[in-house]
Amino acid sequence: MKRKDAAAGDPQLDEGGRLRHLLTVEGLSKPLLTKILDRAQEFAAAPAKKHDLLHGKTVVNLFFEASTRTRTTFELAAKRLSADVVNLDVAGSSTSKGETLLDTLATLQAMQVDMFVIRHSASGAAHFFAQHSAPGVSVLNAGDGRHAHPTQALLDVYTIRDSLARICKKDFGALKVAIVGDILHSRVARSDIHALRALGTRDIRVIGPRTLIPAHVETLGAKPFYRLEEGLDGADVVILLRLQRERMSGYYIPSPGEFYRSFGLTRARLKLLGPKAIVMHPGPINRGVEIEGDVAYGERSLILQQVTHGIAVRMAVMAMLAENRSRHG
Ligand code: CP
Helix, strand or coil, X not given: CCHHHXXXXXXXXXXXXXXXXXXXXXXXXXXXXXXHHHHHHHHHHCCCCCCCCCCCCEEEEEECCCCCHHHHHHHHHHHHCCCEEEEECHHHCHHHHCCCXXXXXXXXXXXXXXXXXXXXXXXXXXXXXXXXXXXCCEEEEEEECCCECXXXXXXXXXXXXXXXXXXCCCCHHHCEEEEECCCCCCHHXXXXXXXXXXXXXXXXXXXXXXXXXXXXXXHHCCEEECXXXXXXXXXXXXXXXXXXXXXXXXXXXXXXXXXXXXXXXXCHHXXXXXXXXXXXXXXXXXXXXXXXXXXXXXXXXXXXXHHHHHHHHHHHHHXXXXXXXXXXX
């Protein structure tokens, strides 16, 4: 299939297969993912350096859901690229007076915005924004419902690639990756699985109680495990997820304490992992629910490195979007 045909109908790629929005990692090719990671590596090599790649551009952060890491690192990334950045206070905005998402988009676009970073509780909100945005405007999905969190997946695979030597694995194809917890409500799990599969990882396990593992998860390319001891066996990378209670209706587990007893990663359980295994978590962490405090900031943990990598990865995506847009005048 020609590149032009492959990109046809994909709302986030232009006719040359280049990014014009970042809505999901699903469907992104290994070469494109590698290009983003390589670009992020360049930015990470000189973290304090300021670039003028977004000089004269305006980036608006629109977070309809709470965020610490994603919102702050998007803001830092945009500022390091010299963009003008606006963080819309959604709670204090006219959405509270009944303004629709579409009218908010039209209003902000009238202020000559170049990029929107949007987080929303509704799956598909970022696609909707992209579909209705003006030509030349890019939309970056900062998490939509339980659907996708593409920059989280990119920073996760960046962190894993950065640690391959430490794990003593030569590439993504040699890795055993375990994702533990509330897979059902997790946009991070879906995006991580897509990114890992595209980069060549075949041994991806999802671990949790049956109520929190989606039916037919094998179709995504992950094998379900309902006992932590079996799923963690020999894993090189373990990615923990919190219980996303804001997306749950009803009861999926007897109690957080019961979940911790069965699925929490404690110091004692670290020995189930491979000898060089790393521990990751997109955050925010809930100590004593999915992870023991000592493990969260222990020697195996890369949780804070993930946060740091988020800046370089988001710089890379925004720089590439701006460059791709400038090609079209
Ligand atoms: N990982 C993540 O999305 O964290 P925040 O909710 O703090 O942005």
